[in-house]
Amino acid sequence: MKIFKERHFFRLVIVLLLVSMASCNKKKNSYTAVSELDKKTFASTQLIPDDHFLGDASCKTCHAKEHDYWQGSHHDKAMQVATDSTVLGNFNGIEYKSQGVKSRFYKEGSAYFVNTEGPDGKYHDYKIEYTFGVTPLQQYIVKFPNGRFQCLRTAWDTKKHKWFDLYPDFKVVHSEWLHWSRGGLNWNNMCADCHSTNVRKNYDEATHGYDTKYALINVNCEACHGPGKDHVEAARSLGKDYKGNGDLKMTSQTKPKALVDACARCHMRREQISEYYNFEGSMLDHYFPQLIVENVYYPDGQILDEDYVYGSFVQSKMYHNDVTCTNCHDPHSLKLKFEGNKLCAQCHVPETYDTPKHHFHPTGTESSKCINCHMAGRYYMGNDFRRDHSFRIPRPDQSLKYDTPNACVQCHKDKDNQWAWEAYVKLYGKPKHKHFSDLLAPGLRGEAGGLNHLLELAKDTIYPEIARASAVNVMTNYADPQVIDNLLHFLKDESPLVRGASLDVLGEINAADYVNYLLPLLEDEKRSVRVKAFFALGSLDEALIPEPYKAVYKKVKKEFETNLKVTSDFVGGKVKQGNYYLKQGKLLDAIASYEAALEIDNTNNIARTNLANLYYRNGDFANAEQAFKTIITQEPEYGQTYYSYGLLLAELNRVEDAIVQMELAIKYMPDNIRPYYNLSLLYDKANQLNKAESTALKGFKKSPQDESMLYILAYIYSKNNEVEKAKNIAKRLVDLYPNNSNYRAFYNQLNAVQ
Known part of the structure; x- marks a missing residue:
């Protein structure tokens, strides 16, 4: 089962694009009608009906050897109804305790139950509906209201034959997203897509409920080879004369890299792009x-x-x-x-x-x-x-x-x-x-000279695509004009991963300056790249789209809206929606999206920090301050919050309060230069020049070449009538930044002082 800590990562789902699967008698499927334009530019997004999936019994008739190999495999046992033959754990009144939570596993008749802590912090009895996996561990799934199914945090070790905690060193409060009864262990969005066949999540944003459906409960033959209806009909019709017509997916004829991409549907961390997987297009039409x-x-x-x-x-x-x-x-x-x-x-x-x-x-x-x-x-x-x-x-x-x-x-x-x-x-x-x-490691760590390494890696096609795309992705570690120039170049790279990574970076800046570079990506052959291009163009008024791109813009807009829909039950999906609204200048809609994100995970303080800043932009200072206080309560050692809160208080001219927060910011992130700079300014504003100077000196010693620390130290020295010290520092600024006229003027003013 895929369990992600969504505080650091958000996952998106998939759409399956259906290639026309005509049988030998030329009978067409009703779900593959696509216009010629769509065939050329877009893969179909239509859902395959469940009755096109016939189950492994139909496959066994002709493929007995393959069926025997598959039977009992991890794919076969990916998910099963909880019965005496499928449940491997000990439910004979066994009690297991971890992180202060007791779980008792027992049976009533033929049904299996657990008594454990629920989402309200109280103990309840829950019936086990399904088993999940087979070795080296088996998990158990409980049904909740609103169509939700949750996976227990306590699992059965099938080798040592004992209960164990999946995260024994990780304390989770019942109100947190990572509690077993909440989002982190929710089957509908975290697990179902890869443990069953032809899954539709069917999430309702209004109720936060699900009506998840699938054709087959486990990873059946047709999860990999595609729906068997046409194949079986043709085989029955033609008998021994049937030699196959290419209607099956993932066969011995599939090329090596295409096979890896097909397996990657479930064997990778990914961002979901499309709503359904329908075996059309490629992996990048459904995931990134x-x-x-x-x-x-x-x-x-x-x-x-x-x-x-x-x-x-x-x-x-x-x-x-x-x-x-x-x-x-x-x-x-x-x-x-x-x-x-x-x-x-x-x-x-x-x-x-x-x-x-x-x-x-x-x-x-x-x-x-x-x-x-x-x-x-x-x-x-x-x-x-x-x-x-x-x-x-x-x-x-x-x-x-x-x-x-x-x-x-x-x-x-x-x-x-x-x-x-x-x-x-x-x-x-x-x-x-x-x-x-x-080349990648120095850039990931933000080392001096790392940008040149990243550029070398990204440009050299001898290296893996994922490494080149990753190099592009982290170029934002460096504030250098050549980053943008190279990103625009990478938009034309042969690798869709590199193009997608470039769009992700450009999507976070003012894309209006690069419209002519971005518009062609709306016609990219990969849906994931098109969707990223649409987001990057989010600040562009639709009425201003040039005529040649109007039609494709409308098509990709639907794909983008689908991308938002299928990720709407994740914090990341709502944050992406909020950021899109910000691009469009819709501040209140952006705030609503971020608030919705926190309804999903109230402990996601990355989202809450952004929301606090949005409140501030909207003049809602009370909610902004409350957001920062909530973060401090939940994560009291996270220094960045104190820094952001201090900036807010400084803007509100609450200088003494701001000083307290900046001092805490330095306490919890002593190597970050920015709090020293701001705290020095705050002390100056409070007429505490000695403290302003000592704070600036501490920051200067941390980073003697930092531009901001050089400036603030020279400024404080000049205010404190330590002119010679101020001149020495200002001279260094001029030498380091000879084109900065403000620094030169400041230095000249100091020299004019008698």
Whole structure:
């Protein structure tokens, strides 16, 4: 099950585009009628009727071997009705306690129940309706009012045969979004799309309820191969003469990268673009993948939070050499095709690689297994060990620079990264080839010179698309004019990921300056790119759209509205809607969208901070202040809130109150320069020049080259009649910024003082 911490990430859903699936007798499906223009530019967004999905029993008739492999697999057991044959957990009155919450699991007749803490903080009895998964853990689903289904936080370990907490070290209050009874473990929007077949979420914004539907309860044959109605009808009609007509998806004829994209529907973190998945178009017509960002990945691209394989695999050389999922995994049982190093030996010559001359470990041991050096992993959901599919060479040197993991010290736990790097150099020499992470990591960390590395990575097509797009995505770490120039260039990149990432960045600035660059993207072949282009153009009056783009603008507008609709039960979706309203100058609508976001997750203080600023823009100072106070109550050690609150109070001329907040901002984020600057100004305004000077000096020592600190220090020195000190600092400003006439005038004024 996909469980995301939505405070840091928001996920969107999918639409399936239906290719005409005519049977051999030329009978057309009613749901594939599309105009010629739509066929050329847009894939269909129509829903496939449930009765076009016939179930695995129909497939078994002709595909018994494949059906036998599939039966009992993770796909088969993805979701089941809770019965004596499907429930694996111990419900014999067992009590489990974690984080102060007691859960008792018991049976009444043939029904399964749990007594545990509910959304009101009180204990209730809940009937188990469905099981979720099979190994290494099984979760259980409870029905709530309004069509909601919730997954319990306590799961059953199917290997150790015991109950356990999915997040044993993470205290969650019953009122929080991450509580099992709320959004973080909601089946309808977090899980259903990938655990069942032909899912429609059917969320009602007005009631916050769901009427979720699916054709088949689990990940059935047709979840991958497409609806079987036409295929079965043709096979029955033609009998032995039927050789297939290309009406099935994901077959042995599917090209390697297309197969990876098809699996990626569910095996990736992604932004959902379309409402339904209908097997038309490509993955990027329905989703846009999570790029490499901190909190989800390490700076070198290794897995940190759950990425569900795709985002790692497309980083690898294997993917770029047309290795695909089914080269290693049986497509039906999902099991590995071979055990041990035989799996890798399909491509990598054993005499070269499966030898101590390569791995320097005793043959036949765990240390000599390819995957333990090249596929290090992490545990998720308590006991689920998942391997990193980027297939990378360990880099202890990057561990020293960026605190990234490496397989060496994960095994040699008594050693450190310095030892690992020295051993690596001794055995293999220094890396002979530049990995994309050598360019991405400095930029992700905002290091000096990092922008040049990002530009090199983004421009060089030898590197993976996801790495290039990620480089574009983080260029905003640098305030440099060349960023915009390059972003405009990347809008024409061959990679839709790069185009999409460029639009995401440009969408956050004044797009009116770049209309002529953005309009052509409304005709992009990928729906996700078109939708991002529409958002980026949000500040443009529809009446001003040039005639050649009017028709396509209206079509993409519907796609964008669908994107907002399918994400409307996520904080991120409502925030995106609010930001779109801001582009259109609709401040009150934007405020309403942000307020709706907090109805979904009242603890999302990123959204609440933005809302506080919107209240302020609207002159609603009371609500703005209350929003900041709420954030401080919920996250008292988050320094940025004190800083923003202090700015608000300063604007209201409540200087003493503002000083208190700025002092707290420095306490909780002592390395951030901005609070020192503002606090110094506030002390100056309060006629406390000695404190203003000492504060400016502290900030200056933190960052001696920072422009703002140089200026405020020179200014305070001049007010304090310390003219020579002021001159020295002002001279540095002039030397560093010779084109700034204000700094030169300030310096000249100081020199004129006798």
